[in-house]
Amino acid sequence: MTVSKMSDIDQPKRVPPMEAAPEYAALQMGELSELLGYSLKRAQLKVFEDFLRCMAPLQLTPAQFSVLLLLDHNPGRNQTEIANTLGILRPNFVAMLDALESRDLLTRMRSPNDRRSHVLTLTDKGGATLTRAKKLVATKHEARLIELLGPANHVALLGMLAIIAQDF
Amino acid sequence: MTVSKMSDIDQPKRVPPMEAAPEYAALQMGELSELLGYSLKRAQLKVFEDFLRCMAPLQLTPAQFSVLLLLDHNPGRNQTEIANTLGILRPNFVAMLDALESRDLLTRMRSPNDRRSHVLTLTDKGGATLTRAKKLVATKHEARLIELLGPANHVALLGMLAIIAQDF
């Protein structure tokens, strides 16, 4: 049987599914709303979904964007350093870099100091893409969040999440 | 739940650099710390990790716990209703219910009204397990979070995440 792969031309790969309003009576959520993990996961999915939507013209996932951003601020680092900082395991980072390198957004160069390691560098196209991406994130993605929460809450939320991410 | 007190949130003390301990020099996180999606994902992973640790004696994942909790508050519902409410796709819900049913935590009964559907019900063991689970979550998991953030911040965080999960 052939794989029915509807490969259209330049359509965004993943369009998040629209949620349809369920026609049955709303269920009692119980203590679920008080469960931080549940709300965290739901919120994270929504935020990533919106990120992908905003970033559709550049076809960058949140993880890919974070790599470009980190490379821009940390030139001359190798794969292990970048991957560890982002919480990505080295084996899984390889394919990710393959994709970005094949799109000419970054380069792998053997380090002259340590020829085991690859120095990662943003290409010109990578830098330009990152600039466009940051603009999209700021004006479309984060702006919408700030509008929803208010600037003070937005800052407070970032602070609390950072605390959880590092101290919990 | 009310979010009316979101304006008087205690500001988190500070936002130190994320992660530590690798032997190479700390990398510059750049605008990454300001990216809500990034912090959300990191925080969510940590919270789920702690949830699993606290729930180890009962061997319940966050998703399984949410199913038991929802069943307890919504008796007589079928698989589609429970799955939809939790954002689980029906095909993926089958194996999940198989596992819980094989552990005698819930039962599937053909509905007399509509013999296509299965009415889901907590067993006695399921109810007892849920009671123990809720106690573990409250005393070990959420308590630690509240201690870390402070009660006011904890409430505010829940409120903001709920807003994002619903309205974003």
Add this chain to the structure above:
DNA sequence: CCAATTTGATATGCTTTATAACGATTATAG
């Protein structure tokens, strides 16, 4: 020099998430 370690890479497996399709059953149109 030799043993141990590190780096990028490959292979592999597990879990999660998503879609298509099927039999049984129910609902609906004509």
Add this chain to the structure above:
DNA sequence: CTATAATCGTTATAAAGCATATCAAATTGG
């Protein structure tokens, strides 16, 4: 009523995400 469509649980399947073991090449340390 009958014929068609829709729904429910289920199976099969595939793509991602996440994790471990292992390898060759290169480096480090004794």
